[in-house]
Amino acid sequence: MSEEETTEINEMIIKCPACNVDGIAKSIMKEIEIPHFGKVLETTIQCEKCGFKHSDVIALEHNDPAKYTLKISKETLSVRVVRSQSATVTIPEIGVKVEPGPKSEGYVTNVEGILTRFEGAVKKALQLFEDEQTQTNAKKTLSEIHELINGNTTATLIIDDPFGQSNIVSDDVIISEIPEDELKELKTGFSHIEDR
Numbered sequence: 001m002s003e004e005e006t007t008e009i010n011e012m013i014i015k016c017p018a019c020n021v022d023g024i025a026k027s028i029m030k031e032i033e034i035p036h037f038g039k040v041l042e043t044t045i046q047c048e049k050c051g052f053k054h055s056d057v058i059a060l061e062h063n064d065p066a067k068y069t070l071k072i073s074k075e076t077l078s079v080r081v082v083r084s085q086s087a088t089v090t091i092p093e094i095g096v097k098v099e100p101g102p103k104s105e106g107y108v109t110n111v112e113g114i115l116t117r118f119e120g121a122v123k124k125a126l127q128l129f130e131d132e133q134t135q136t137n138a139k140k141t142l143s144e145i146h147e148l149i150n151g152n153t154t155a156t157l158i159i160d161d162p163f164g165q166s167n168i169v170s171d172d173v174i175i176s177e178i179p180e181d182e183l184k185e186l187k188t189g190f191s192h193i194e195d196r
């Protein structure tokens, strides 16, 4: 992960959003120039006192809702992926999906990095749920993820972003509109408060 140019543009000491202690959390803002995509702003907040850490990326240009589809294979493992906080990431063949929530993070990674994140989530499920059904399913998913990381099989990576802030930076990516009915179903990660 070295091809992009990173400029640190701002570093601040702020009040920690988690433990509320003043003057301890560090907020670092970086501008990252990603070839064939453009500039993104990465913000990381880190608190030394309570260990709180959160990061997010936003593309500096606003885009329309978009669906990005790429075939995962040995050849595409190193393809750049920008996942914004509002994006849903799915690999339908192995039944894994990450939806945005209040704690979801935006990040810049590659296809392999996405697979590694799924691996971590499945491992966590293995520890949390001890019933046989979950154990069997999780172990199967884990071995499917390993096959993909090792380049032995292929699958489809789909990123749905209602704000078009994500991207898969490859000539092989298919960018399409998100169908209206799917768009309504997508979570954005924001809490909605109904006013009535």
Ligand SMILES: [Zn+2]
Pocket (backbone or CB within 6 Å): 016, 017, 018, 019, 020, 021, 025, 047, 048, 049, 050, 051, 052
């Ligand atoms: Zn804190």
